[in-house]
Amino acid sequence: MSNASNTIKIDGVVIxxxxxxxxxxxxxxxxxxxxxxxxxxxxSPHGSCKLCTVDVNGRCVSSCTMPATxxxxxxxxxxxxxxxxxxxxxxxxxxxxxxxxxxxxxxxCTLQAIAYHLGMLDGxxxxxxxxxxxxxxxxxxxxxxxxxxxxxxxxxxxxxxxxKDVFATSxxxxxRHLIVHSPSGKLGDxxxxxxxxxxxxxxxxAILIKGDAYKVPIGQRTFDLHSVAETNLDKIILTKVxxxxx
Amino acid sequence: MxxxxxxxxxxAVDPVSRVEGHGKITLLLDAANHVHEARFHxxxxxxxxxxxxxxxxxxxxxxxxxxxxxxxVSHHLAAAKAVDQLVGVDELTPTATKLRxxxxxxxxxxxxxxxxxxxxxxxxxxxFGSNLKHRNIIGVIEDFPDLALKGVxxxxxxxxxxKVISGxxxxxxxxVPGGMNKAxxxxxxxxxxxNINDILAWSQDAVDLNEKIHTSHLENHSFAxxxxxxxxxxxxxxxxxxxxxxxxASRPDGSKIFDQLDYxxxxxxxxxxxxxxxxxxxPYLTELGRDDGWYxxxxxxxxxxCDFITTPLAEAARQRFKxxxxxxxxHDTLAYHWARMIEVLxxxxxxxxxxxxxxxxxxxxxxxxxxxxxxxxxIEAPRGTLFHHYKVNEDGTIKKANLxxxxxxxxQAMNESVRSVANEYLDGNEITEGLLNHLEVAIRAYDPCLxxxxxxxxxxxxxxxxxxxxxxxxxxxxxxxxxxxxxxx
Numbered sequence: 025m026s027n028a029s030n031t032i033k034i035d036g037v038v039i040x041x042x043x044x045x046x047x048x049x050x051x052x053x054x055x056x057x058x059x060x061x062x063x064x065x066x067x068s069p070h071g072s073c074k075l076c077t078v079d080v081n082g083r084c085v086s087s088c089t090m091p092a093t094x095x096x097x098x099x100x101x102x103x104x105x106x107x108x109x110x111x112x113x114x115x116x117x118x119x120x121x122x123x124x125x126x127x128x129x130x131x132x133c134t135l136q137a138i139a140y141h142l143g144m145l146d147g148x149x150x151x152x153x154x155x156x157x158x159x160x161x162x163x164x165x166x167x168x169x170x171x172x173x174x175x176x177x178x179x180x181x182x183x184x185x186x187x188k189d190v191f192a193t194s195x196x197x198x199x200r201h202l203i204v205h206s207p208s209g210k211l212g213d214x215x216x217x218x219x220x221x222x223x224x225x226x227x228x229x230a231i232l233i234k235g236d237a238y239k240v241p242i243g244q245r246t247f248d249l250h251s252v253a254e255t256n257l258d259k260i261i262l263t264k265v266x267x268x269x270x
Numbered sequence: 271m272x273x274x275x276x277x278x279x280x281x282a283v284d285p286v287s288r289v290e291g292h293g294k295i296t297l298l299l300d301a302a303n304h305v306h307e308a309r310f311h312x313x314x315x316x317x318x319x320x321x322x323x324x325x326x327x328x329x330x331x332x333x334x335x336x337x338x339x340x341x342x343v344s345h346h347l348a349a350a351k352a353v354d355q356l357v358g359v360d361e362l363t364p365t366a367t368k369l370r371x372x373x374x375x376x377x378x379x380x381x382x383x384x385x386x387x388x389x390x391x392x393x394x395x396x397x398f399g400s401n402l403k404h405r406n407i408i409g410v411i412e413d414f415p416d417l418a419l420k421g422v423x424x425x426x427x428x429x430x431x432x433k434v435i436s437g438x439x440x441x442x443x444x445x446v447p448g449g450m451n452k453a454x455x456x457x458x459x460x461x462x463x464x465n466i467n468d469i470l471a472w473s474q475d476a477v478d479l480n481e482k483i484h485t486s487h488l489e490n491h492s493f494a495x496x497x498x499x500x501x502x503x504x505x506x507x508x509x510x511x512x513x514x515x516x517x518x519a520s521r522p523d524g525s526k527i528f529d530q531l532d533y534x535x536x537x538x539x540x541x542x543x544x545x546x547x548x549x550x551x552x553p554y555l556t557e558l559g560r561d562d563g564w565y566x567x568x569x570x571x572x573x574x575x576c577d578f579i580t581t582p583l584a585e586a587a588r589q590r591f592k593x594x595x596x597x598x599x600x601h602d603t604l605a606y607h608w609a610r611m612i613e614v615l616x617x618x619x620x621x622x623x624x625x626x627x628x629x630x631x632x633x634x635x636x637x638x639x640x641x642x643x644x645x646x647x648x649i650e651a652p653r654g655t656l657f658h659h660y661k662v663n664e665d666g667t668i669k670k671a672n673l674x675x676x677x678x679x680x681x682q683a684m685n686e687s688v689r690s691v692a693n694e695y696l697d698g699n700e701i702t703e704g705l706l707n708h709l710e711v712a713i714r715a716y717d718p719c720l721x722x723x724x725x726x727x728x729x730x731x732x733x734x735x736x737x738x739x740x741x742x743x744x745x746x747x748x749x750x751x752x753x754x755x756x757x758x759x
Contacts, residue, residue: 125336238443
């Protein structure tokens, strides 16, 4: 192992890291893509989607939560890991109602883009077909819980950036679902606003902006123009959902 | 009917091929081998009206276009017209209206071309009882390569129009509440204009061919012929109109039952009957009642109902169509094909005119209004008048939906045509492939979209069974997916 200060090796490529960075942080800074759904730079790491699982010195870890340390030898883009990631993605699909053909998030959906990236051709497992409550009570937002993948990006964005604590998850296992902090439990009675980060950060079609649906023509949607493996994509996605002309 | 069931024999054709979807025919025979009743079953259940309940209204045009892989644009546009009303918009910008019309003409052209050239031309060119192995699109390509190629190209052009406007040939994204999501660029317009003259010429050829086939085959005139009422949309001056207009219903003699009716009042003039043996409902004109109020829709209804066509070549073709009917209505069921090709020609002319209209390149695409709780969108789909009706909750989720798809309106007529053909061609206890196809030709003339989802190019397995009055099978024929036929009893 190298004794040079603060470097790790991902798929044979030596990259630097700064003290306090996770493997994911270091990889993104070095323009190396590790598939992920629940990670977003600027928010605390969550480690729940497990798509960013990498092999560090023979041990599987979540790269978004594992601190980078000197001398780590990391396998990332390997057929075996990508096969596991594909299986995880398939499970995310079948646990919710991800009907891409009619979903307004199609083409802008990170889950869909990752599925394409990993070569997922079917759901493989039996569909769960959950029937959770749709909340369209807010003047600007819709919450479709059947599409939620429990990444908790909205939970963290609301708490850490918006300073509002609008969302949380409740229940266990297949009964886990997103809840809203308001007297009625409805989004319309919460203090979330259209311009909040939590309203725009959903990587799937669970939190949607009213009045924006289908405005972006086919060919101009995020993943018509970009690969999910582009490491500066987070900024592009957020810009795009807020300003369709961007 | 039911109390006499034990004295009747039953013949089932299952499934019916070269139509869009999956159907089944049952013929109930009496002791004298006369067809007592014909039932054209639609055995698929889709449930769209139910499962869009609770979804946000703006999703509806995108959900419902998945009803069909052949004419998704029709469902997309009918739902979009309803959604326009839900957002309080009664009139779109001129550019948005023209883009939607352009999209719809592309759709009409590709759907009609598919139906005639791919599905029906083998019957009309080779004969209904001709060699089954040759009576398909491959046979047409072998014997009439030029014709087949034109058919494929006409359909392709219609799909190109759809793709330019909606981003995909099938199931694209074009409408938003109150308008359209994308302007047409000069490059796209020029691309579509580049071969429009060929399209016009081929459309004219298709009309001429169908005119010749129908007028020169006397046996086609009476085949499955029905004297019926007709329902369609017409423009404000009585012209052929496919996108937006008033409803006109006519009696068989051409007299009008109603005219220029605002389609938002359709519940006052149409009711739907449910029968236990089919998932497809039976609509009828309320004024004429359940027994006499059934009607036909689609190209034949439109050609009969309209006073004129706004484009010259199609109008000239319509004049010849009227001459064939001695100035009155043409009731020949197989004239549906002829009328369809006149509409292909009208679509080609209209696409040409729209592309040369400067407003088609405009960028003012969306109008906003005050939200409402109910929206009704009606359009003339390739297969006939299509109704989409939605009611929404205060939060914008769908409370109730009602769809009367075109094929539904032709339901009773298809049953009657099957009965007519079966009485003429069924001979004793012998079931022949020719008989099967004669029944299918009658159904196929209506271009029914049974599931609004799939089609099979004549390769679907087919079964017909003859059951005696004692309930025991007398004969059964099965057509395998490779076209071979064998008796299995």
